[in-house]
Every structure is written in C-alpha cells, then in structure tokens.
Amino acid sequence: MRNREVLISGAGVAGPLLAYWLGRHGLRPTIVERAPALREGGYKVDVRGTAIEVLKRTGVYCAARARDTGMRQVTYVTKSGGKVAAVDADLLMGRRGDDIEVMRGDLVRILADAAAPVTEFIYGDAIASISSSGEVTFESGLSRRFDVIVGADGLHSATRRMAGLDAPLRHLGAYLSFATMPNDLRLDREEVFWAVPGRMAFLYSTGPDDPAKVGLVFASPELPRAEVTRERVAAEFAGDGWQIPRILESMADDFFVDSLSQVDLPRWSAGRVVLLGDAAFCPSPASGQGTSTALCGAYVLARALARHEDTAAAFAEYEGTLRPYTDRNIEVGRKMAGQMVPGGRFSIAMRNYAMRTLHLNPWNKQIIASATKPIFVAANALKLPAEDQPVAA
Numbered sequence: 001m002r003n004r005e006v007l008i009s010g011a012g013v014a015g016p017l018l019a020y021w022l023g024r025h026g027l028r029p030t031i032v033e034r035a036p037a038l039r040e041g042g043y044k045v046d047v048r049g050t051a052i053e054v055l056k057r058t059g060v061y062c063a064a065r066a067r068d069t070g071m072r073q074v075t076y077v078t079k080s081g082g083k084v085a086a087v088d089a090d091l092l093m094g095r096r097g098d099d100i101e102v103m104r105g106d107l108v109r110i111l112a113d114a115a116a117p118v119t120e121f122i123y124g125d126a127i128a129s130i131s132s133s134g135e136v137t138f139e140s141g142l143s144r145r146f147d148v149i150v151g152a153d154g155l156h157s158a159t160r161r162m163a164g165l166d167a168p169l170r171h172l173g174a175y176l177s178f179a180t181m182p183n184d185l186r187l188d189r190e191e192v193f194w195a196v197p198g199r200m201a202f203l204y205s206t207g208p209d210d211p212a213k214v215g216l217v218f219a220s221p222e223l224p225r226a227e228v229t230r231e232r233v234a235a236e237f238a239g240d241g242w243q244i245p246r247i248l249e250s251m252a253d254d255f256f257v258d259s260l261s262q263v264d265l266p267r268w269s270a271g272r273v274v275l276l277g278d279a280a281f282c283p284s285p286a287s288g289q290g291t292s293t294a295l296c297g298a299y300v301l302a303r304a305l306a307r308h309e310d311t312a313a314a315f316a317e318y319e320g321t322l323r324p325y326t327d328r329n330i331e332v333g334r335k336m337a338g339q340m341v342p343g344g345r346f347s348i349a350m351r352n353y354a355m356r357t358l359h360l361n362p363w364n365k366q367i368i369a370s371a372t373k374p375i376f377v378a379a380n381a382l383k384l385p386a387e388d389q390p391v392a393a
C-alpha cells in the first residue's frame, strides 16, 4: 500500500500539489507533462478561502504570498479611453483576509519545487492508452503499470476522453483570448477595464517595467474549433478605439484563445482512472476559482488515496467530500459569466455611472463586498479535516 504507484497526467496547478501530498502520505507519484518543461507563463490567478489553508498545510503559503502581484487598483475607462473611476483591486475581486493573487506560472513553480523530492517528472510525453489492469502506454512508446491514473491535464483533458468520462463543455457564451505585450501605458500594479456592447478588454501589469498582459473577451455562440483563431479575434475587435489597435498588432507568441466554458461531469472516475482540477470540475475563469478548486481537489484526493487501499472507496470519498464545494463554485462561474461580457449600451452606461459615483456612497465598500459575497461563500464551502496540521512555511 505504501508503495502504491500513481501516475498523474499534467504538471499544472493540481498535479504537483497532488504529488506532494501523495509523497507525504507514503505513495509514489509520477507526473507526465506534455510540454517539454514546466509551463511557467500565463496570467494572474486568485487563491481564496479553503485553498489558502491547503497552501498553508503544504508549507508554501509564505512563498506564494511573497509572489503576490500586489495589484493596487482597477480602472474603468470609456470606449475612447477616458477614465471613469478607479476601485481598490482586492475589494473589487472579492479577496479577503489571507487570500492572494499570483501569476499562475509562479504558483506552478512553487508547487513543482515542493513536489520534486518525492516525484518522478517526465516531460515531453503523454499517455497514449490505458488498459483496465493499469498498463499505461506513453506516446514515446514507453510502457509501465500504475495502480491509479489521475487526469490533471486541464480543460481539454485527454485522460478524460480515454477513460470514457468525456461530456460536452458548457459554453458560457463568450471567447477569451490572452497575450503578453509591451507595457506602453506603464501600468504599475494596475488593471484597466474597457468595454463596448458584446466585447471587453483588460490590460494589467505587475510593474511599470514588467510586460503587460492583455485579455480580450467577445460574446459569441459556440463556434467550430477551427474558427476560433487569432484572425477571428482581430475581426471581432476591428475598428475599436482606445488601445485595441495596438493590442491587436502586438499580440505576442504566447497568444491563446479558448471558449469561456465549464466542465461539469456526472462522474469523475472510471476503473483506475480519476480526474482532478479543470479536467473534472472547471468553474471557468469567470469564477476566479479554478485554481482554488484544483488545489482543494488535489489535497482531498491525496488524503482519500492514502486512507483507502481500495481505489473505488478512495474515489467515492474524494467525490463525496469535494462535490458540494465544486458545484457551488461552478454555480458562481455560471452567474459571473454574464458580468464578463458587457450587454448593451444602457447597462454599460449604468455600470459607469455606478462606478463614477461609488465614492460618494458611504456604504461603497459594503456594496462591493455584497456583490462579491457569492465568491467568498463558494471559496469557503469546503471544511478540511483537522489532521495534517500546518507545517512551518
């Protein structure tokens, strides 16, 4: 039992945290990552509520907190770039207490370093097939047997497909593209939101000398995958003002575009295979909770595998413990998606008016806090068992 071999597909957020805890519980984790090295790039992510307790118990909270983006404010601008209002970033994003916001790549690096002493990492390879007896063939041709196979391979999980657990993604009515560009506006721990009916852009940087990250969101019914391209994004924003022409012209190599969508499966496991993180329960970037649910899921799954030699019992405990929490976060993501894509001119004008006059309202902090309360409640909707007390960070 102590030597149980666990293969984890994906060295993202969930995979390394799971490996760390499996190692700590005496199991033997191997991570296979399709990319040739750890994928350290990306955007900023929030970690909130129970997931903060997971980071503390893992002993990496201080390291993660030291990498906090320190975002100061969110500035709303009109369609031609005139300033509407600036709002405190933590307040607007619903971060409270010990919650943090870090670059995804920084968090992945911290977690992978924590897992390294107890984990075998295989980069540049992927699972090609899994037999019912746990025999795994890799794309490189290598073949090995594992007791448990975990699909932590993200939104478009191949493990999910191989295990017969696939279901259509829930499209939330928009596409989201991301890229890095020069920080022409010299944004300093500031994020700028621009919106017109059906389209929005956000631009932020962690410091005046750091590059800027840009996000473009456009409303659209589900499109054939071949049509979801850089050209399509450029066409959607063609003719727009403010920084949009500059953004479109300087979208760099790390550009990606994907549908704003959720994964909400009836089952997370089949035979020896179990899914984790976005592969199993993706609340979507609209919820700001995908990282937190992935972290909590990894912690709960490691504990269940350590407690039950019988994999079916372990998977049942994992799903039974976690599902009420992930359901709640998926629900938040569905509700928040509407706010990510602006509606008509009237609703944008109303929002701008509310933001412009917010400072006049003595209850302004309470108003924003009540708007983000569903995120806070969902982020804290999992109580961890008392064991595995925090270790010194």
Ligand SMILES: Cc1cc2nc3c(=O)[nH]c(=O)nc-3n(C[C@H](O)[C@H](O)[C@H](O)COP(=O)(O)OP(=O)(O)OC[C@H]3O[C@@H](n4cnc5c(N)ncnc54)[C@H](O)[C@@H]3O)c2cc1C
Binding pocket: 009, 010, 011, 012, 013, 014, 015, 032, 033, 034, 035, 039, 043, 044, 045, 046, 047, 104, 125, 126, 127, 152, 153, 154, 155, 157, 158, 159, 176, 178, 276, 277, 278, 279, 284, 285, 287, 288, 289, 290, 291, 292, 294
């Ligand atoms: C633009 C954007 C903004 C976001 N903002 C936030 C936010 O503010 N707050 C928040 O909590 N979350 C946010 N998220 C979501 C968050 O990034 C994810 O929910 C989280 O990273 C999920 O972790 P994961 O480990 O399940 O998957 P990932 O972190 O996506 O990792 C999956 C890993 O699997 C690897 N992989 C893929 N296929 C294979 C394969 N076949 N074989 C082997 N390896 C494979 C990938 O290379 C990757 O390393 C955002 C996401 C996006 C796209």
